[in-house]
Every structure is written in C-alpha cells, then in structure tokens.
Amino acid sequence: MYPFPSPTMMVASGASLWTPAQFGTDLLLWLDGRDPATMVRDANSAVSQWSDKSASARHAAQATGGARPIYSASARNSTGGLIFDGSDDVLTFSTAGLPVDSAASTMVVVGRPTNNTAGGIGYGQRSNNQMRCVQEINRGSSVQYGTWASDLDNGITWSGFDRIVIAEQAQGSNPLVSVTQNGATSQKSLTTTSTPSGSTGTVGNWPGSGIISGTYWGGVIQSCLILNRILTQDERDKLTGYLAWSFNLAASLPAGHPYKSAAPTI
16 A cells, blocks of 8 residues: 555545556656655665566666665655765666657656756766766756756746656657646657667766766656657556645646546556
8 A cells, every 4th residue: 555645545435546557568667756665775764676567677766875865754745755975866767668769759757956957867878869868958857858958948938847747759760749747738850869679777966977966866756667668648647646636736636637636547
C-alpha cells in the first residue's frame, strides 16, 4: 500500500486505477518516488539505487556515497521523492535499448527544481542535436526539452514550481517535439536529430561524458519515465492525471482536464 495520499482513494468503487504499467513493453523506465520499496537507502536515507518499475530493470544508481540524493516520504506536497543537492547528486542508468537516431520517444519528469539551470532526466551526448533531455534552462528558468542545439523552450517557469513535464519526440529526421506541463502543451519542429547509442543516462544532470558542474538538479524529483513512442491524447491525459493524483498536484491541472476531479481508471 502506498502512503497517503494514494490515487486508489480517488477511484470509484468497483473500478481499477490506471497506472503506467498499462503501457506494457513500450514503457522502458519508470522511477516512482511514491514507492519506497524501490529505494535502496542507507541509514541517512541516501539513495544508492532507484529501482525501475518497468520490465526493463533499468535501475538508476550512484556508487559514490557523497553524490547520492536523499529520499523523503514527504519531499513535496506530503508525497515521496528524492531531494537532490544541486551540487553533485546524480543517478545514472543504462541506455541500452532506448530510442536512438530518429526513433520516437517520450520522457517524463515530475519535480520541483530550486536552481535555474538543471537536467532532470536525459541521455545521449552534449553535441549538436545528439541529446534528449527534460531540463530547466536559465532563460527564465523555464521548462525545456533539449537536444543540445534545436531545443523546445516553452517559456513556463519551472524553478520553484511543481511541474509534470511530458516531452515527446516524434519519429523522423526533423521531428515534431511536444512538451506538456501540467496538462498544457507547446510544440516545435526540430532540425535533424541523431541521438547516439552507448551513452549513459542521468537523473539530476545533463547527460554525456564529463557531467557538467553547475547543471546539477537542486530540489525534488518525484518520478521519471521513458517510453519508446509518443502518446495518444487519451494516454497523455491519463498519464498526467495519474501523476497529478499520485503527487497531490490535481489542483494544478487546467480547467476541463478529464482527470482534474478523479484519477484515471481502466
């Protein structure tokens, strides 16, 4: 049983809660801050491994004790998550089997940064259009999907705010990218992208060899997901609704969102 508040408490009698598990094998990573059983922690709650709830077993880990984020059951809005120090905390994960080159992908972060330039989750290389990263950038501390060249900056301030950010890159050499934050969507067509294979994935900083000082995430990350395709509108709504009710953010959904008053069901 998850700690309160649990989205199962918002589901009508006889109905079953929709969860990201409904994506099946299309779900390549699911890190869930609501589930303390997925955290390998020491006596000080420093997390050495955040276990993947997808079938990929793509666990995010940190071998160095001083660079581990801290788990808290009440990290934000009385719900669980990892607290990153903005200095050197970062988790890394394998990118084997993740979408590369012109393949489609969806990347998700639920979190609240406190600094103005930070990587939430990403993989690839810091080279011309070879990165996929959900990040906060210092142009207004705004939500951005970054490729290290042709980026989508939606102009919505992230620093100091709880956001559910869903970044989708369509298939193709000049793909359409969409960023949905708390249910509102921005779009942009990117120039040619070619995310390489064999890179290391990161939670809490930009990806690529030689992690950059000054771009560590300061603040809370509560969930991260990666899928091997873009979403339908119904799936996007369900995922946003599920995450909003999971992390006590339903009030932030726009008026008219189909899951503003209750969590999604199947």
